[in-house]
Amino acid sequence: MAAYRNLWRELCTNSNLELAFKRARKHKTQKPCVLEFEADSKNNLSQLRTELLFHFYRPKPLETFILRDPKTRKISKSHFRDRVIHHALCNIIEPMFEKCFMYDSYANRIGKGTLEAIKRFEYFQRKVSHNYTTNAYVLKADIRHYFDDVDHVVLLDIIQKKVKDQKIMWLIKRILSNYSTDIGKGMPLGNLTSQFFANVYLNELDQFVKHQLKARYYIRYVDDFVFFNISPTVLQQWKEEIAQFLTEHLELQLHPDKSKIILLNRGVEFLGFKIFPHHKLLKRKNMRYFLRKLRLTDSLYREEKITYDDVYNFMEGWCAHAKNANTFKRRQKILALFEARYPDEISTKEINRSLPKKKKPTKEVVTPHNTATPSVFDSRFLN
Numbered sequence: 001m002a003a004y005r006n007l008w009r010e011l012c013t014n015s016n017l018e019l020a021f022k023r024a025r026k027h028k029t030q031k032p033c034v035l036e037f038e039a040d041s042k043n044n045l046s047q048l049r050t051e052l053l054f055h056f057y058r059p060k061p062l063e064t065f066i067l068r069d070p071k072t073r074k075i076s077k078s079h080f081r082d083r084v085i086h087h088a089l090c091n092i093i094e095p096m097f098e099k100c101f102m103y104d105s106y107a108n109r110i111g112k113g114t115l116e117a118i119k120r121f122e123y124f125q126r127k128v129s130h131n132y133t134t135n136a137y138v139l140k141a142d143i144r145h146y147f148d149d150v151d152h153v154v155l156l157d158i159i160q161k162k163v164k165d166q167k168i169m170w171l172i173k174r175i176l177s178n179y180s181t182d183i184g185k186g187m188p189l190g191n192l193t194s195q196f197f198a199n200v201y202l203n204e205l206d207q208f209v210k211h212q213l214k215a216r217y218y219i220r221y222v223d224d225f226v227f228f229n230i231s232p233t234v235l236q237q238w239k240e241e242i243a244q245f246l247t248e249h250l251e252l253q254l255h256p257d258k259s260k261i262i263l264l265n266r267g268v269e270f271l272g273f274k275i276f277p278h279h280k281l282l283k284r285k286n287m288r289y290f291l292r293k294l295r296l297t298d299s300l301y302r303e304e305k306i307t308y309d310d311v312y313n314f315m316e317g318w319c320a321h322a323k324n325a326n327t328f329k330r331r332q333k334i335l336a337l338f339e340a341r342y343p344d345e346i347s348t349k350e351i352n353r354s355l356p357k358k359k360k361p362t363k364e365v366v367t368p369h370n371t372a373t374p375s376v377f378d379s380r381f382l383n
Contacts, residue, residue: 008167011092012052017045020087024080033080048081055170057085059178062188076179076188086192089171094196096162101199102206107222108195114271115324117221121275124217125264128228132277138268139227139235141242142258143202146223147194151251152176152184155201185251198222201250208245213238221271228264235261272321279326290318298341312347 010016021041025034037044051057060079067075078086101109106117129136143149155176156169163169172193179188187194202220209215209227215238217228229235239259246252262268267276274281297314300306315338322331 007092007163007165011088011168011171012049014045014049016088016091017049017084020084020091021045023087023091024083037080037084044081045084048084052085052171055167057171057174059085059175062179073189075190077190078178078188082175082178083192085171086175089168089175090192090196093159093163093168097196097200097203100162101203102210102220104219105199105203105206105221106219108199114221117219117271118273118275118280118324120219121226121268121270122280124219124228125275125277128217128230129264129277134230136228136230136264137232137235138262138264139229139239140258140260140262140268140270141225141227141239142255143223143246144253144255146252147189147198148186149252150185150187150197150201154249154251155197158200158204159197195222204250205242205245208249209238209242213241224271226268226270232261273325280324282322282325282327294318308342308345309347309349311342312345312349316349 021037025038028034048057059082062076062078064074064076067073098109104120106112106114106120125136125138126132128134152173156173159172160169163172175191175193176187176197179186187197199222202223205225206218206220209218215227215229219226227235227238229238239254239261243254246254265277267274267281269275269283272283272286274283293314297306297311301308301311315335319331319335
């Protein structure tokens with residue numbers, strides 16, 4: 001462990017805290033909490049460093065709210081100064097664990113993500129079914145109340161196998177103890193540390209699957225995971241062994257309704273898509289959520305509570321997501337209705353795209369009535 005000595009000193013360096021601040025503020029530069037911290041960032045970072053060095057750092061109470069996106073979830077948001085500490089911690093210990101994670105763990109890792117997991121799913125289904133010439137099955141599993149049931153003692157034991165610095169462990173305990181749905185259990189949804197610890201915790205399952213079950217075709221995204229095999233009997237056996245491992249070693253349980261074996265040809269719901277052998281669709285639940293959100297966004301715009309740029313950004317984001325499924329006709333229909341709903345509106349993005357490079361827009365260009373700007377929602381965007 002010689003390479004990992006002085007972890008605490010490295011965590012508390014000015015350079016690490018400055019890097020943590022930059023990462024915490026990324027894509028959030030206009031938020032009031034970020035602007036307030038940034039206004040006196042030098043002193044604020046110095047204060048955080050002093051609190052860490054003298055061991056009197058205390059996280060501020062979490063701000064909790066309900067998010068329906070599309071399912072109902074309780075999100076607990078940390079104060080911005082605490083988010084800086086989370087980044088500072090992960091900067092130091094994440095590289096130690098990253099090399100131990102399996103390749104097919106796709107959540108909250110650089111170069112991974114939802115779309116890469118979907119691509120891997122499609123690759124595995126082709127491999128197992130011998131290019132769709134043989135029946136194959138998928139065990140789709142989910143852990144019940146995962147973030148609320150993570151056991152702190154088990155998690156700390158797992159982390160301590162790698163992290164020997166007791167000062168680092170002290171900080172981790174402080175962060176964990178700031179949220180608990182039960183004595184010694186639970187992590188808040190929405191924290192960087194929770195996302196990282198979620199991977200650390202279920203890496204134990206990944207290692208069991210790879211080294212004990214020796215399952216070749218296995219993908220995990222947080223607590224959603226899938227196995228591929230030509231035999232439903234094998235998948236049923238794995239399901240039972242996984243349930244036993246989770247109960248005995250990680251104090252977790254498989255979700256009884258969401259853990260099932262599915263014939264590949266019937267389509268498998270995974271990470272917002274329903275994936276078939278030769279195509280994939282958006283989940284109906286996600287589609288219903290999008291339409292509700294679109295109606296709400298339109299209502300807010302009509303009440304002048306948001307700008308057309310907000311409406312446009314929402315629609316553009318959904319189109320970028322929907323393009324990853326076979327949704328050409330559906331996007332055409334929705335975009336035609338969208339443009340009919342906003343016939344004279346032009347977003348800032350559309351104006352900027354229509355301008356010559358390296359030239360700023362003039363006041364005359366901004367006026368929608370005298371600007372013929374090609375929309376991003378044209379055939380080019382739909383292809």
